[in-house]
Amino acid sequence: MRHNDGTINPQLSRVVSETGHTDLIVVTDAGLPIPSGSERIDLAYRPGAPAFFDVLDTVLAEMAVEGATVAAEIAEHSPEVLEGLRERFAGMGFEIELVPHTEFKARTHGARAFVRSGEFTPYANVILHAGVAY
Secondary structure (H helix, E strand, C coil): CCCCCCCCCHHHHHHHHHCCCCCEEEEECCCCCCCCCCEEEECCCECCECCHHHHHHHHHCCCCEEEEEEECCHHHHCHHHHHHHHHHHCCCCCCCEEECHHHHHHHHHHCCEEEECCCCCCCCCEEEEECCCC
């Protein structure tokens, strides 16, 4: 067993450990389509659980991030989620990129893995762009 405060989910731990600079990891709500053949780490166990930000915070605690992309529609439909994202990424040296949802979904096809929460809030999805820890 790991002796730290990081994730104890073996699949998530492996994916974060294998992620290299510029790889994309998508943290999703319960409804985002995940392309066939993509690695899926499905943490959802009931509607709303685990929450999007619980999953995101776990990933961010272990992953160097140099960029983030979200669907522009989040600003209108889930402004509280956008604000929560801005709070988490403040001071990381980048602005969140907002793109139309159709483009967001297209960009997810290049992701290394998808980490699915049980979140039922619209547009609670983010593409994380892996950075380096040095």
